[in-house]
Amino acid sequence: MRISLFLDRLHIQVRQNRLLRNFTVFTRIVLALGFIPAGLVKITGERFTDLAVCHPMGHYLYAFYRTGFYYTFVGVMQVLAAVLLLIPRTATLGAIIYFPIILNIYVLTVSVRFVGSWVTAPLMVLANIYLLCWDYDKLKFILPFRHPASA
Template sequence: MNLLSTFDRIHFQAKHNRWLRYFTVFNRIALAAGFLPSGFVKIMGERFTALSSNHPMGHYLQVLFETGYYYPFIGVIQVTAAIFLLIPRTATLGALIYFPIILNICVLSLSVRFDGSLVSSPLMVLANLYLLCWDYDKLKIILPFSQPIQKPKQLNNQFPVVFFAGVFLAVLTVGFTLTNVYDIKPRNTWSDCTSQFKNNDPVIKKAGEHFCDCIHKKGKPLNTSIDEFERTVKKAGIK
């Protein structure tokens, strides 16, 4: 229980800090802004993106678009979560609804290497986790352990340098890692896809163009296209 007591103390100090309260409001607004436009598009029954249906993400979104009332239903849930985040009394519920949706989007974006949300969706997951931690005192009552948490009587105006330095470092780390972790990506268009191979060995360039054709013109699965690219490169003896 010492670990729990330590977390309670840290949480108490965080809730006591004026700057972290501002940061909490910023996260709520930012996350709400991320879901409101996309949610309204779904509610209106419009296609969410102009990506080709041959693109892995475009294909998924096209199939999702054709699921009937399930498509606007997702939009309603997204808008509901966003609005709840903007209302102080329902912000905790909004964060709870928001989390499984954005986690699903994050895993989807990483699995198909989608440039559009490759960095933003993991950062949104982290922001959502921060909000859930911020509301730990409200969520704790549903956990198998429960201890009363004191509410701060006066706000602390000291700027949490270490915390915000950690936030800045986390953003840089996520951004750098996810923009460099993949050797090849489908990109959003055929021309963008082929541009990532323009300065490579002629064999790689040709294999890359074939990869882009498979994705954007033939509509082949991403993993199949990657396997074909890697076999061609390996057969040519190029690392």
């Protein structure tokens, strides 16, 4: 059986599960709640944290804060991703925008050995991957699988 056919069948079965549908809504809300406050802090121009500059993460976040427009831009994108996740019609786009932001946060957390988000960052990445898998039917055409011809 081709992988695309297998994934199509699996996706249909998963999407019919009521518990997983409710879990998906819950996941979207929780991820949105994770980005809205952080994004608003950046949009208003406030420092995200008061970590000391002598700490690698504090040094990075201070330099990030000092970038000016880029700092604000990331905040706008965080809020945009969060709001899009909360609207069912735009949730897929929200998950797509959310992914590189949270993946960057995760890689940063691991690279500077920051214990402040060593649990939340990977869980948020996994939750975002779950949402992308949930919308597999909308995203499958960009995957490198052969797709059956449309009738």
